Amino acid sequence: MFLRKYVNQNAEHQRFCRFNVLQKSLADGHNYAMKKVLLIDDDEVASFLLKRALQNAHLTDEVHTALNGREALGILNKNFMDSDSTPNVIILDLNMPVMNGFEFLEEFRRMEIPNKDAIKIVILTSSIDQRDIFRAKELGVDNFISKPISGDKLRNVLDF
Numbered sequence: 001m002f003l004r005k006y007v008n009q010n011a012e013h014q015r016f017c018r019f020n021v022l023q024k025s026l027a028d029g030h031n032y033a034m035k036k037v038l039l040i041d042d043d044e045v046a047s048f049l050l051k052r053a054l055q056n057a058h059l060t061d062e063v064h065t066a067l068n069g070r071e072a073l074g075i076l077n078k079n080f081m082d083s084d085s086t087p088n089v090i091i092l093d094l095n096m097p098v099m100n101g102f103e104f105l106e107e108f109r110r111m112e113i114p115n116k117d118a119i120k121i122v123i124l125t126s127s128i129d130q131r132d133i134f135r136a137k138e139l140g141v142d143n144f145i146s147k148p149i150s151g152d153k154l155r156n157v158l159d160f
Contacts, residue, residue, distance in 0.1 A: 035059065035060045035087075035088035035089050036060065036062045036064075036085070036086070036087045036088050036089070037054060037060045037062065037063045037064070037087060037088070037089045037090075037091060038063075038064045038065075038066070038072060038075065038076070038080075038087040038089070038090045038091070039051060039063055039064070039065045039066070039091045040065075040066045040067075040068070040069060040071075040072040040090065040091065040092045040093060040096070040101070040104065041065075041067070041091075041092075041093040041096070041124070042067050042068055042093065042095075042096040042097060043093070044067070046147070047065050050091070050124075050149070050154075051063045051065060053154065054154070057154070057155070059154065059155065064079065064087070067096070067098075068096045068097055068098040068099050068100075068104075069092075069096060069098070069099030069100060069101060069103050069104025069107070070098045070099040070104075071098070072090075072092075072104055073099075073104065073107055073108070073111070076108075076111065076113060077111075080113060081113065081114070082114065086113060086114055086115045086116070086118075086119060087119055088118075088119065088120060089119070089120045089121075089122060090108075090119060090120070090121045090122070091122050091124050092104065092105070092121060092122065092123055092124065092141075093123075093124060093125050094123060094125040094127055094132060094136075095125065095126070095127065101123065101125070101136075102135060102136075102139065105121070105136070105139040105140070105141070106139065108121075109139065109140065120142045120143070121140060121141045121142050121143075122141070122142060122143045122144075122145065122157050123136050123141050123143070123144045123145070124145055124146075124147060124149060125144075125146060125147060126146060126147045127146070128146050132144075143157050145157060
């Protein structure tokens with residue numbers, strides 16, 4: 001019930017966000033091209049809401065989701081080994097079962113994926129520990145933001 005009410009209340013906000021993105025693109029001539037996103041988070045509700053927010057704001061029309069780092073590596077190996085299909089952005093939680101975000105990043109660094117250096121990695125987590133931020137930067141993370149995330153934060157992180 002809470003999720004349905006939240007999603008319904010959020011629909012109006014998403015329409016507003018979509019309008020703002022379109023309005024901004026017309027005003028400044030910036031390229032607001034759709035991005036392919038790999039979302040890695042064990043919180044299924046948060047993943048659902050983030051996926052909907054990305055799609056409703058027209059920031060992406062292709063979102064792949066994984067519940068942990070191990071599942072994400074499988075998705076990368078299966079779906080993203082072609083240079084035309086690699087994700088533009090990986091949104092990654094740190095604290096997950098099976099394989100956490102740091103373990104995923106270490107494995108990801110060893111993978112041979114076309115255009116890997118062009119993939120933007122964004123940590124989205126409830127952790128605000130400075131050691132996590134430092135370690136994430138050492139592992140090549142482009143941005144580190146804490147939950148909850150707003151539409152404006154999301155657009156800024158994705159260069160919108």
